[in-house]
Amino acid sequence: MALQPHFPVHTSLWTLAPAIAAMLAYLLAAFSVQRFGHARTSLYTAWGLHLLSLAAGLFSPPPHFGFAPALSITAWLMLTMYLIEQQLYPRMRAAxxxxxxxxxxxxxxxxxxxxxxxxxxxxxxxxxxALGVASYGLFAAAVVHAGLMTRAERRIRSASEDGPGVPLLTLERIMFRCVNAGFVLLTATLLVGWLFSEALYGHPWRLDHKTIFSLLAWAVFAVLLLGRARFGWRGRHATHMVYAGAIMLLLGYAGSRFVMEVLLERGV
Known part of the structure; x- marks a missing residue:
């Protein structure tokens, strides 16, 4: 089945302009990093324009939400965390x-x-x-730091002159902080969904695809944090579990919404 875009009726210059400008700023930032090694001004500009784009989508009547806005907010939260971290660790390389x-x-x-x-x-x-998207953002940030750890380990093993921009242990510490905070928010998200299911969805709590994948993600992160506390899990084992949990979480909300909104063309 071909994917058909669904532009909302309220699409206007107010919605399109910041989105297009944000995309151009992001592309300029990516190009600047690849060619010149710096893109701070473009990143800050893209961050602000992205925020305007989110506000236009969420607050223009009637407000809309789905898998793509959730991913967009997640990407914005990841960039927000990165810009904050760059103040503390100027050599952080993920722009x-x-x-x-x-x-x-x-x-x-x-x-x-x-x-x-x-x-x-x-x-x-x-x-x-809000709880769900915030947990998405924190786990996504954990994935980024896990990726930086993986890249740093490879460069260390290959004795590359272009070493990691931030010490490996620092990246690991930040990754677990993101996992800890994300786990708390994910737990709160699941509890709210369980306790107020009828008010939220119009039916009692049930084990659908979204719930099953979210619970699997919760279990993966719970085991990771327990293993970290009891057995000192770290390195590849920890990063692989972060990847696995994030994939489960992605399939849980964004995946199920994508199927309903795009493939089946149904609201949820």
Whole structure:
């Protein structure tokens, strides 16, 4: 089945302009890093324009939300954390990949804006979505740091002159901080979904695809944190579990929403 974009009726210059500008700024940042090794101004510009794009999508009547806006917010949160970390660790090197991901995320949110949120929906829905997306952002940041760890380990083993920009132990410490915070938020997200399922979705809590994958992700991260505390798990074992948990989480919400919104063309 061909994927058909679903531009919302309220698409306007206010929605399109910051999204297109953010994509261009992200692409400029990625190009600048690859060619010249720096792109701070472009990244800050893309960050601000991306925020305007998110505000336009979420607050223009009627507000829309779905898998692509969730991924877009996740990408923005990742860049926010990166820009903060760069103040502490100026040699942190992830600008190119984050800029590329940001451009793709903004484009997806523009093409697939999701379903409209009506005023009749539960007051618990904004909290549930905010907790879920925040946990997405933290786990995504953990994946980025896991990737930086993997790249640093390879360069160390190959005795590359271009060594890691940040010490390996520092990257590992930041990764586990993201996992810890993300785990707390994911737990809160699942609890809100369980306790207020009827108000949120109009039916009792049930084990659908989204819930099963989210619970599997929760279990993977719980085992990782327990193994870290009891057995000192680190290195490749830890990064592989971060990747596995993040994939489960991605399949849980974004994956199920993608199938419903795009492949089946149904709102959820």
């Amino acid at each position: 190119s990949i984050l800029a590329s991901m940001g451009a793709v995320a903004v484009l997806l949110a523009l093409v697939f804006p999701g379903t409209s949120l009506t005023s009749e929906q539960s007051v618990w829905l904004p909290l549930h979505l």
